[in-house]
Amino acid sequence: MQALQLNITPLTFVAGKICAAMLGKSAYYRGPGRTIKLVDIPEPSLPSPDWVKIRTIACGFCGSDLNLIMLHDSPSAQPFTSFPCVIGHEFVGEVVETGSQVNGFSVGDRVVVNPALSCRARGVEPLCPSCRVGREGNCEQTAEGAFAPGMFLGICKDLNGGFAPYVAAHQSQLFHVPAPLTTDMAVMTEPVSVALQTVFDNRPVGKEKILVIGGGVIGNLVIQSVRALAPDCRISVIEPSPFAAELALACGAENIIPPAEIFSKTTEITGARLYKPMIGQPVPMGGFDRVYDTVGAAATLNLSMRVLKAMGTLSVVGIGGDVKLDLTPLWLKLQTIKGVFAYGTVNDNGRQRHVFEVAMDMMAQNKIEAEKLVTHRFRLEDYRRMIEVNMSKGKRRAMKTVVTFDSTKP
Numbered sequence: 001m002q003a004l005q006l007n008i009t010p011l012t013f014v015a016g017k018i019c020a021a022m023l024g025k026s027a028y029y030r031g032p033g034r035t036i037k038l039v040d041i042p043e044p045s046l047p048s049p050d051w052v053k054i055r056t057i058a059c060g061f062c063g064s065d066l067n068l069i070m071l072h073d074s075p076s077a078q079p080f081t082s083f084p085c086v087i088g089h090e091f092v093g094e095v096v097e098t099g100s101q102v103n104g105f106s107v108g109d110r111v112v113v114n115p116a117l118s119c120r121a122r123g124v125e126p127l128c129p130s131c132r133v134g135r136e137g138n139c140e141q142t143a144e145g146a147f148a149p150g151m152f153l154g155i156c157k158d159l160n161g162g163f164a165p166y167v168a169a170h171q172s173q174l175f176h177v178p179a180p181l182t183t184d185m186a187v188m189t190e191p192v193s194v195a196l197q198t199v200f201d202n203r204p205v206g207k208e209k210i211l212v213i214g215g216g217v218i219g220n221l222v223i224q225s226v227r228a229l230a231p232d233c234r235i236s237v238i239e240p241s242p243f244a245a246e247l248a249l250a251c252g253a254e255n256i257i258p259p260a261e262i263f264s265k266t267t268e269i270t271g272a273r274l275y276k277p278m279i280g281q282p283v284p285m286g287g288f289d290r291v292y293d294t295v296g297a298a299a300t301l302n303l304s305m306r307v308l309k310a311m312g313t314l315s316v317v318g319i320g321g322d323v324k325l326d327l328t329p330l331w332l333k334l335q336t337i338k339g340v341f342a343y344g345t346v347n348d349n350g351r352q353r354h355v356f357e358v359a360m361d362m363m364a365q366n367k368i369e370a371e372k373l374v375t376h377r378f379r380l381e382d383y384r385r386m387i388e389v390n391m392s393k394g395k396r397r398a399m400k401t402v403v404t405f406d407s408t409k410p
Contacts, residue, residue, distance in 0.1 A: 003164035004383055005039045006068055007084035016071055028070050029387050036069050038381065041086065044160060044168035047146065048123070049099035051170050054111065058187040059162030060090035060374075061401045063216065064319060066390050068155070074321035082148035082157040088403075089115035089154035091162030092177060092186035102171045110177040112189040113169045114356055115152035116342060117159070121170035122146050130344075134352070136172075137342020152342075163380060165405055175356045180364045187402055188370035192359040194317075195221030196229075196368075197343040200355065202315045204230040204290055209270050211257075213304060214294035215239030215248040216393070217373055217400050218317055222292045227252035228367040236269055236288070238262060241394040251369065266307045281306060283329065288312065296320035305329040305337075315340050373399040380405070 008016075012035060019033025027033045046053060065087050067073050095109045105111065118136035119127045122145025130138040143149035150156020153167065160167060177186045195218055204210055210226055210233050212219050223235055236255040239245045245256045257265045263282050266272050272286030281302075287309040293300050296318025302325060304314050310333040317340045329335060343355045362368040375398050378386045386403070389396045 001041060001043050001165045002038050002380060003041050003086040003160055004036060004088070004380060005041070005084050006036050006087050008035055008068075008071070009083065013071060020070075025070060025391065026388075029384050035071065036087075036383070036387075038383070039084075041160065041164070043166045046097065046099045046168060047159075049101035050172075051099050051168050052095050052102055052105060052174065053097035054093035054113070054167045054169055055096045056091055056093045056162050056165055056167055056405045057110075058092055058183050058377075058402050058404045059088040060187050060191065061088075061386055061390060061403065062090055062191070063218075063390075065154075066387065067319070069387065072321075073319075076321075077151075080142050080149050080151045081155040082150055085150065085155050085157050086160035086164050087154045088162030088164070089152050090187060090190040091167065092183060092189070093162075093167065095174075096166070099171075105171060105174055105176075110186070111174045112177055112186055112356060112360070113153065113162075113167070114173045114175065114193075114343070114354070115154060115161070115190065116173070117142055117147065117150050117152055117156055118172075119145070120172040134345030134354070135342075137344055163383075163403060175354070175360070178360055178364050181360060182371060183404075184371040184374045184402075185363045186360070188363070188373065188400065189356055189359050191217055191400070192221055192225075192363065192368055192370050193343045193355045194218055194340075195225045196359055196362070197346065197355045198222055198292060198315050198317055198340050199225040199229055200346040201340070202290055202292070202313050202338055204233045206230075207232045207234065208289035209233070210235045211288040211291045211304075211307060212237045212248075212253070212294065213291065213300050214318065215241065215244035215253075215256075216294060219292070219294040220244070220247055220251055220373060220399070221368070221370060222294065222317065223248055223252045224368045224370070228362055234269070236265070243394055243397045244399070247372070247399065251372070262303065262307060270309070272307075272309070280326075283332075285310075285333075291315070292317055294318050296323075298323035298325065302326055305335060308333065308335055310334055312336070313338060374402055375399045376401040377404050379403065 019027035118139035124145040128140040147158040154161030272284035
């Protein structure tokens with residue numbers, strides 16, 4: 001079967017950087033320095049009796065996929081990734097084969113997959129502390145067990161991801177797709193879960209004032225998640241793209257703040273007072289109750305801490321690398337900074353449920369309208385065009401791009 005394979009070795013890393021410097025970023029997916037290409041690989045077999053084989057219906061292209069292709073990821077994550085790997089961790093499919101020990105899933109079931117390759121999938125016992133408390137996405141054993149290193153399907157050389165016609169998955173990773181969900185809804189389950197987990201972990205209350213930095217896919221879904229879980233909050237967004245800003249307003253934001261006006265708007269919206277040091281940006285006393293930074297760059301993180309109020313909480317949603325931070329607001333205002341990655345179980349109105357289930361319920365009830373974000377669909381062989389669309393989303397009026405593997409209608 002044909003699959004979209006990423007391969008990064010010391011040689012391809014150097015070649016890719018050199019070719020990109022000479023020929024532009026297209027060198028990462030065209031020409032001799034490319035990191036990504038279509039290859040022929042065998043269809044997956046079941047690693048053990050508690051696994052299933054899935055026919056892929058659709059797979060979303062994530063910003064983290066683009067970062068991998070463009071060699072943007074931090075080297076610190078390298079021990080938990082193995083190459084060559086078939087990318088794709090946001091997918092919906094149909095079960096076509098089940099192992100003899102699989103319970104609760106049958107051939108023909110439509111499923112979404114929690115891509116985390118945690119202790120259960122890897123056959124590791126005892127479970128690590130993260131897996132024991134229902135946060136398999138933050139498993140401590142993702143370089144151990146039955147398979148090569150890989151935090152999730154899509155970055156493990158032994159198990160292909162969703163940019164292929166078939167995928168193998170452990171039964172613990174599977175969730176039934178409710179009948180009301182269309183393909184466009186179901187394929188968004190993973191990114192919706194990222195956003196919902198972010199908001200459950202830093203949950204607004206009452207009429208708090210919220211700032212979301214970045215109105216891309218995850219930023220938009222954070223907006224919708226806040227609106228669903230804390231409907232009385234006032235949500236402001238920093239987003240320079242007119243297209244993304246338009247979508248943010250349509251999906252629940254109240255204010256779009258131009259980056260150049262962030263300090264004046266902070267005082268206007270929150271009642272904060274500005275103090276100007278001899279050198280550098282103003283320091284607001286007061287500010288937003290909670291900030292969700294979906295960019296994760298040095299500039300946005302420093303800004304987030306400045307406009308966050310005393311004893312407020314910043315969720316770092318964007319996956320950045322090394323950054324230089326002015327920690328003055330952290331100690332001056334007793335702030336909390338929370339890391340964000342993956343998902344697990346949450347307290348949903350008194351019940352412990354996996355956030356994938358909550359995400360699909362909210363989409364089925366139209367509390368989160370994630371299908372609005374699916375703007376472009378491609379065939380697998382058109383992956384270069386898909387990458388180019390993702391590199392110029394504002395110009396292409398693109399948000400979530402998806403590869404489809406059959407004629408299923410959204």
